[in-house]
Amino acid sequence: MKKPMPRLALIVLLWLGFLACQPPASLREAAPGLRVSLTYPQYFRFRGKPTLLLGGSVEDNLFQLDSLIPHLDRLQAAGGNYVRNTMSSRDPGNRWPFFRQADGLYDLRRMDSAYWARFEGFLAATHARDIVVQLEVWATFDFYREPWQENPFNPANNINYDSARSGLSTRVPSHPTRTENPFFRSVPLLDRPNATLLRYQQAFVDTLLAHSLRYDHVLYCMDNETSVTAAWGRFWATYIQKKAAEAGKNALCTEMWDPWDLNHVFHRETFDHPETYAFVDISQNNHNTGQAHWDQGMAQIERLRRQGQLRPLTNVKVYGNDGGRHQTTEDAIQAYIRNVFFGAASTRFHRPTSGQGLNDTAWQVIRSLRTLTDSLPFFEMLPRQDLLSERAENEAYCRAREGKAYVVYFPAGGEVRLKAPAAQRLRWLEVLTGQWQEGKLRPPQDTIFLQAPGPGHWIAWIEI
Template sequence: MGNRIQPSPKNRWYWSYNDEPILLLGGTDKDNLFQWTDNRLQAHLDDLVKAGGNFVRNTMSGRKENDVSPFEKDNNGMYDLHRWNNLYWDRLSNFLDETSEREVIVELTLWDQHDFAGSRWNDHAWNPSNNDTLPSDTLPTTGTSDWQDHIAFFRTVEESNDAVLTHQKRFVDRILSYTLKYENVIYNITNEGWAGIEWERHWAEHVLNRAKEHGSHVNIANMNLTPEDSVRKVIEHPETFSYVEVSQHNQNVAGASGQDHWDNLQAWRSEVADAIGPRPFNNVKIYGGYNDGNDVAGDAEQAIRWFWQNILGGCAACRFHRQVAGNEDTWGIGGSKRALTHIRSVRMIEEMVDLCSLTPHQDLLVDAVPNEAYCIANPGKSYVVYFPTGSEVTLDLEEASYHLRYLTTETATWTTHDTIDTTTEVLLNPSDQQNQIVVIAADP
């Protein structure tokens, strides 16, 4: 196996694995993939890799049907936080083996507060009512309808709740005893975190220290409930958080759509560049799975547009959020045929141009109106323009001869192929089909 996944020394907006900048792309149907057994995990990863995918999410969660807990139960059916459930850890080990073998990068989330939300808390191993380890006064014993009511679990650092914190550390150390052996893992502290910087820094520094003891360095972020917070905390604590996890900007409530989505991303990139220099921007969740107008997630059409705007916006990692056919828990298009086709389309573009060497360049679109087209380029060498809904724009070029191709991303097929003689601008007019790409590359 090559070097550990890290920000690329050649271009720190992107990741590097095996010494070369790489663009991370994914789409999977489960957040905690390690819980899948039999050949389901292998088949899902194989489909992803075949399409050109190399990026998955894994939360250390056990709240879904057929998931198992990290802790063993005693003869009375009570959890014992001193005893590990080997089945849980064997599943993690298998997952790490399978992803490493395929050179698939894992963004691993330590804590997901949705595990502790509402009625889920009533059955959770950490609930003192369900274990013989924690005194009843250390944490709430009854769930409520408010998913943030169990903030006490995320206040153990701030409130010096050593009775619980001791076991939280044992749990995290147990995870690290597996993951630090693998070079394809980056870390996210909390899913949609709202517990505050003290909690986030505590666990980030704990992971960094354990990695140092292991003789390595790992990369960590914290995904906050609002993307602005994720950006701000990386700027304020660059020695702790080495990449920016902005997934929440790919949905309707905390995020935005259309031109606003693009503009927000570019503003955050500028803030980070000015304050601490380039860092990878990850989107381990791109929402948009509902087709019935869900106001939070958005629909599938938005998912596709968020995906491409992130790619052309200079993001290092993009993954379509989970889909579960016929299930209310569907929040993205996951590893669907459509998602994999769009991943394949990105890899087709990379056969013509080096996307990791390009930078966002809306200034080159002469007459574009908001949300009409988006551009990433290395002027004079390569240009990629994305059209969400067709239309036409004029692109400024540096004087040279170029090859031009149109890509229909919905089918991953090239259409028009043309050459451009020496000129300083070109009119791009793709068909009215949605999600068209134009790739322009200078003659060698």
């Protein structure tokens, strides 16, 4: 009689068989659709290759924009491939997602065809141009203060529930950081879920996914600058991932917290939970300026690396516009370029008046960075501040593949020394004009002297 195979041996055999059936890593890396790169896990893979996402746009809820197509064409012409889209309706003339009756009240059981047609058209147009969309499911500021007075979910504005049944107030005059709208406390992960409200929230998300899961270029962010309980975002991220899996698709999710300090405990809910959040949005770091901005970004990348959880960091909002509410134009340009140099997977100029949008300055910065990074072994390079000497704070930033190529960014002119033995060629890129000029190298030595040709934003490219 033949003896049965030992249980451990059977498990090992089955596991080896499973591995044998998996496609090689090279084939998985080349598969279509938006994924985290296997080779370079700090970056996304799109259309079968690692991709740096660069963007800028005039609106956050871009699908509501009447002039969408020329705006996307302008971004594409600069080399841009990344936009933000909040599912927001708070601007004058915007559509809301639900059907509005003749009496002005909404029926949350029915959807507004024009709103969803705009969304579908936006997805189709960005997909056709290989522009990645970072989509924010819940537009936080639509649920507070004046926008809440117009929101279909407000009990005063729909036929489906009243305040008593839904637990929602008709007025929420406070800032979202106060988290005083119970709208964000409906989910089953909390002690007192609200099934009445959750039904209609789910209908909204299901309709969104019925459109977005038809495409392979969408990233999902649960909220905009949220301060609510982490259970809310975790519930919706898990829900979206499950719905995607049921459709045979993949959904990469994140959350966006309000605090500017990336060490704040809120941010740990994304940094420390790769099982839920495949990437981490760090847009609020762009409220910081100069050396502090760089140091915070680098510190989080290094922490993820040490924990074995390295994955993409996105910047869907880079603030700064002279005369605006947050930072200056100069701050915006510097932060945008530093994001690329310290290894963020994406960077995008925020809409005016809080950002540059896609004005001429933004367009040229995107164009210059795309031209540069496409010419480099960019994904093989790392931040290497240790190669710089005689450097003042915020004077210069280095990214290098040692022994092959080096780039050094000067935010405001300046001069430093770079350890780059056997350097053969030096070129300078003036970021705000896109113009190149040759630089002069002294006879080969271990350390070369770099002096920006003038004030302003310059990038030195040194080849070995």
